[in-house]
Amino acid sequence: DGGITQSPKYLFRKEGQNVTLSCEQNLNHDAMYWYRQDPGQGLRLIYYSQIVNDFQKGDIAEGYSVSREKKESFPLTVTSAQKNPTAFYLCASSTWTGGRTEAFFGQGTRLTVV
Amino acid sequence: AQSVTQLGSHVSVSEGALVLLRCNYSSSVPPYLFWYVQYPNQGLQLLLKYTTGATLVKGINGFEAEFKKSETSFHLTKPSAHMSDAAEYFCALNSGYALNFGKGTSLLVTP
Numbered sequence: 523d524g525g526i527t528q529s530p531k532y533l534f535r536k537e538g539q540n541v542t543l544s545c546e547q548n549l550n551h552d553a554m555y556w557y558r559q560d561p562g563q564g565l566r567l568i569y570y571s572q573i574v575n576d577f578q579k580g581d582i583a584e585g586y587s588v589s590r591e592k593k594e595s596f597p598l599t600v601t602s603a604q605k606n607p608t609a610f611y612l613c614a615s616s617t618w619t620g621g622r623t624e625a626f627f628g629q630g631t632r633l634t635v636v
Numbered sequence: 637a638q639s640v641t642q643l644g645s646h647v648s649v650s651e652g653a654l655v656l657l658r659c660n661y662s663s664s665v666p667p668y669l670f671w672y673v674q675y676p677n678q679g680l681q682l683l684l685k686y687t688t689g690a691t692l693v694k695g696i697n698g699f700e701a702e703f704k705k706s707e708t709s710f711h712l713t714k715p716s717a718h719m720s721d722a723a724e725y726f727c728a729l730n731s732g733y734a735l736n737f738g739k740g741t742s743l744l745v746t747p
Contacts, residue, residue: 555734557737562645565680614680622668624735629678630679
């Protein structure tokens with residue numbers, strides 16, 4: 523079945539550690555996105571990528587990094603510079619139309635700092 | 637900048653009652669509007685979308701929404717609520733490179 527796979531579903535990070543969240547899609551979409559979700563704040567855009575080997579900062583990119591070496595994959599690294607990383611992270615993909623088409627979402631990764 | 641505002645962070649309805657979730661938008665370009673639903677600890681699922689054409693849009697699970705340009709609104713409705721409709725609902729619109737989401741409305745359905 524076509525879709526977006528995020529792993530792991532739950533992730534625990536110690537203070538000062540970097541962690542990488544995986545996102546893979548087999549929908550043949552050009553565009554991929556990372557959103558952060560906090561209670562009562564909706565979804566906020568961290569990074570997006572329109573095409574392989576290119577990505578752009580979203581609204582809250584500080585403390586995060588991404589790569590886009592393959593069309594199917596868009597991993598997100600939460601660095602130690604992110605002061606409040608505990609959140610629910612959602613990966614999405616779409617055809618590239620400047621946001622005029624719907625995005626398809628993965629099941630999310632819940633990151634907790636311990 | 638393109639943005640959406642969802643009125644009411646929590647809405648409670650009785651089973652069988654009308655569901656009305658409000659969304660207003662601000663956009664300097666023709667808006668493309670979306671409603672998504674999220675169940676606990678899951679991703680978002682598209683309910684319906686407005687791009688161009690008919691202003692009354694029908695979606696899955698009996699939901700529909702009407703695009704009203706004069707009121708800059710895109711409210712989500714369902715004639716009769718079911719217990720399984722309890723979830724978080726998000727309104728979104730195009731920003732030119734991604735979707736901008738509202739803060740969400742949590743729908744509670746009581747027996």
